Amino acid sequence: MDIEDVLGSIPPTWEYTTLGEVCIRGGGNIQTGPFGSQLHASDYVAKGIPAIMPANIGDNRINENGIARIRESDAIRLERYRVKPGDIVYSRRGDVERRALIRVREDGWLCGTGCLRVSLGNSVTDPAYAAFYLDHPAVREWIVRHAHGATMPNLNTEILSNCPFVLPPIEEQKYIATTLSALDDKIELNRQMNETLEAMARAVFKDWFVDFGPTRAKAEGRPPYLAPDLWSLFPDRLDDEGKPEGWIGGCLGDVTDLQNGFAFKSSDWQEDGIPVVKIGSVKPAVVDLTQVSFVSAELASERATFRLNVGDVLVGLTGYVGETGRVPPTENPPLLNQRVARFSASGGFSPFVFSCVRDPAFKIFAEGKGHGSAQANVSTRDLLSYPIGCAEAPLIAAYNEIAAPLYEKSLSNLGEMSTLAATRDLLLPKLMSGEIRVQDAETALAAVA
Numbered sequence: 001m002d003i004e005d006v007l008g009s010i011p012p013t014w015e016y017t018t019l020g021e022v023c024i025r026g027g028g029n030i031q032t033g034p035f036g037s038q039l040h041a042s043d044y045v046a047k048g049i050p051a052i053m054p055a056n057i058g059d060n061r062i063n064e065n066g067i068a069r070i071r072e073s074d075a076i077r078l079e080r081y082r083v084k085p086g087d088i089v090y091s092r093r094g095d096v097e098r099r100a101l102i103r104v105r106e107d108g109w110l111c112g113t114g115c116l117r118v119s120l121g122n123s124v125t126d127p128a129y130a131a132f133y134l135d136h137p138a139v140r141e142w143i144v145r146h147a148h149g150a151t152m153p154n155l156n157t158e159i160l161s162n163c164p165f166v167l168p169p170i171e172e173q174k175y176i177a178t179t180l181s182a183l184d185d186k187i188e189l190n191r192q193m194n195e196t197l198e199a200m201a202r203a204v205f206k207d208w209f210v211d212f213g214p215t216r217a218k219a220e221g222r223p224p225y226l227a228p229d230l231w232s233l234f235p236d237r238l239d240d241e242g243k244p245e246g247w248i249g250g251c252l253g254d255v256t257d258l259q260n261g262f263a264f265k266s267s268d269w270q271e272d273g274i275p276v277v278k279i280g281s282v283k284p285a286v287v288d289l290t291q292v293s294f295v296s297a298e299l300a301s302e303r304a305t306f307r308l309n310v311g312d313v314l315v316g317l318t319g320y321v322g323e324t325g326r327v328p329p330t331e332n333p334p335l336l337n338q339r340v341a342r343f344s345a346s347g348g349f350s351p352f353v354f355s356c357v358r359d360p361a362f363k364i365f366a367e368g369k370g371h372g373s374a375q376a377n378v379s380t381r382d383l384l385s386y387p388i389g390c391a392e393a394p395l396i397a398a399y400n401e402i403a404a405p406l407y408e409k410s411l412s413n414l415g416e417m418s419t420l421a422a423t424r425d426l427l428l429p430k431l432m433s434g435e436i437r438v439q440d441a442e443t444a445l446a447a448v449a
Contacts, residue, residue, distance in 0.1 A: 006138050006164040011434040014168045019118065020161025022130070026121025030157045032092065033115040034081050044068045049075040051112035052083070054091035057098045060131055060184065062089070062106050070110060081111045086127035088118040088134065096147045096155040097140040101131035116155060125167060128177035133166065136432050166432060176431045183424040190413040190420075197410045198285060198358065201403040205355035208234075208399060209389055215244040233395045243389050253384030255396075256345040256353045258315070260380060261336035262306045269293050274300035275334035277308065277327075282316045282340060285358065286325045286414055292334060306336045311411055313343040313354050315366075321378040322366025324357045326407075329415030341380050351403035352396045356388055 010016065023029055044051070048069035056063050075082065083089065087102040092114050102109075111117040120127055133139065143163060147153035168176070207213040214226060214234040224231045235244040243249070264276060275292040282288075300307065308314075308327050316323045318339040327334070336342055345353045356362060365386050370376030430436045 006142055007136070007166055007429075007433045009433075010166055011168070014166055014172075014434060017165050017167055018161060019130075019134075019163040019165045022125050022165050022167065023118065023120055023161075026124040028119035028121030030116065030118050030160050031081075032157060033111040033113050033117065034078050036113055038078065039070070039074070039113055043070055043074055045071055048072065049108065049110060050106070051110040052089055052100075052106070052115055053112045054094065054098070054114045057089060057091050057100045057115070060099065060101055060135065061188065062100050062102070062109075068112065075108070075110055078110060081117070083107070083109055083111050083117060084119075086120060087111075088120070088127070088131055090116040090118065090155060090160065092116055092155050093149075094152055096143055096153045099131065099134055101127060116157065116160060118160065123170075126170065126173040126177050128181055129168075129173035130165075132177060132180045132428060133432055134163075136429055138429070139163065168434070179431065180424055180428060183420050183427075187417050187420050187424075190417045194285070194410045194413050197406045197413075201351065201406045202355055202358060204399065204402055205352075205359070208395070209355075209391065210359070212238065212244050212389075230398055233392070233398060244391070246392075248390050250388055250390035251384060252353075252356060252386040252388055254390055255356075255388070256343050256350065256384075258341040258380040258384060259306075259336070259344055260317075261338045261340045261342075262303050263338040264293075264295060264299075268295050268299060270296060273297060275332060276337045277314065277334045277340055278337045279316050279318050279320070279339050282314050282320070282323050282325050284323060284325065285410075287314055287327045287334075288325075289328065289330055289334065289418070293337070295335065300335055303335060308334050308336055308342065311349050313349070313357065315341050315343065315357065315383065317341055317380070317383075318372075318377050319375050321370045321376045322357075322363040322383070324354075324362070326354070326411060326414070328411065328418055330418070339377075341383075349404075349407075351400045351407050354407060355399075355403060356386070362386055 020030060039051070046069065048071050050064065051068045051070050052062060053068060056065075056067050070078075083102045083106060085102055085104050085107055088099050089102060089111055090096065090099050118130075120130055134143075143155065143159070144153060146159050146162070147155050148159075167173075214231065215236065215238060217223075217225065218234060218236040219238060235246050237245050239245045239247075241249070261277075271294065273294040273296050275289060276295055277287055277289075277292055280288075281291045310327055310329050310333065312327045314325055314327065314336070316339070343350075343353055343357070366378050366383060367376065369378045369382040371378075427436070
């Protein structure tokens with residue numbers, strides 16, 4: 001295939017080339033991370049230089065959660081694999097479309113085992129432009145199609161070097177990158193805000209229902225740290241089992257139920273229509289509505305009891321068992337597929353239930369109940385047996401009143417993030433082909449500002 005076939009015609013001042021040629025012109029290169037023989041499991045430490053693995057490659061950003069670390073001495077030994085701002089890191093296996101632009105925060109981190117590093121060098125291309133260009137749907141499709149492997153795609157330096165690349169004049173590259181970065185930055189800001197909002201809700205939940213903070217404070221004669229009406233809801237001593245006196249030990253099934261999804265047939269799937277949430281759609285705290293299948297509106301009408309509502313809490317029953325997330329705002333609510341379940345507390349969304357299942361202990365419990373040789377499976381009965389300290393209804397209601405505004409703001413942010421991402425995904429291919437120029441994109445950007 002000619003590289004012109006990937007994006008079609010481009011403005012006459014733009015150039016078709018390859019990613020490898022761009023790196024050569026800029027004095028950079030494309031190389032794999034260290035092999036397993038260079039970096040052993042015993043080399044990883046609790047504190048040290050972060051080593052980027054495929055699991056840390058997010059949506060054009062590095063996710064530091066759970067990142068591996070190595071000693072400074074090992075980082076020096078593996079100096080040639082360290083990254084600098086402007087580099088782009090890819091996963092070598094599996095989801096080979098994933099890439100992340102290295103920013104100032106990650107300067108000096110290691111491109112770890114299982115990754116590829118693209119060093120663009122200087123002056124030829126703007127790194128942010130390059131990272132966005134590589135997110136073009138046609139470019140992603142090209143990479144997947146050329147990746148080797150019958151069961152799992154594998155990426156190598158040769159494939160990335162041959163990847164078609166469109167090179168506008170450098171100033172236009174910067175304008176394109178700035179336009180798309182404005183959207184990405186807003187998405188990232190909302191993501192960080194949601195982390196803070198959830199952390200606030202979970203901190204109160206942990207203090208009240210896990211650590212029994214108010215009851216312990218009362219028992220130890222410490223001064224109140226809650227409003228009097230809240231303080232009076234807590235017992236003043238712990239019982240022999242270490243829980244607040246009067247609280248009855250219970251399980252998740254005492255406060256909510258679970259609805260299994262419908263077992264759609266393979267013949268039900270079509271190119272578009274009504275979305276259907278599948279096990280891969282449930283991400284931490286959110287349901288990813290870009291990772292769905294589709295059925296006809298007629299079939300969706302027949303299975304209306306499986307239609308989801310905005311804000312519903314879902315849980316995965318296969319694969320990443322116990323992963324939970326909420327359905328974000330959408331104009332086309334999805335249906336629930338098999339091996340995914342919906343929590344159905346009386347009265348609608350329950351912040352108390354959501355906080356229960358977002359507690360790390362719930363996922364650990366679910367994984368412990370998982371069974372199956374190929375991939376883990378868990379039943380709704382198992383999940384509903386998750387033990388909770390059942391407080392009095394007034395205390396749960398008080399928690400819901402505090403946490404509800406935090407979770408609803410988070411849900412609103414998810415809706416805004418979806419709108420911003422849709423705008424970015426609409427503009428990206430049009431900007432990269434020259435179909436629209438930056439001035440037109442700025443008009444579209446102002447509409448969602």
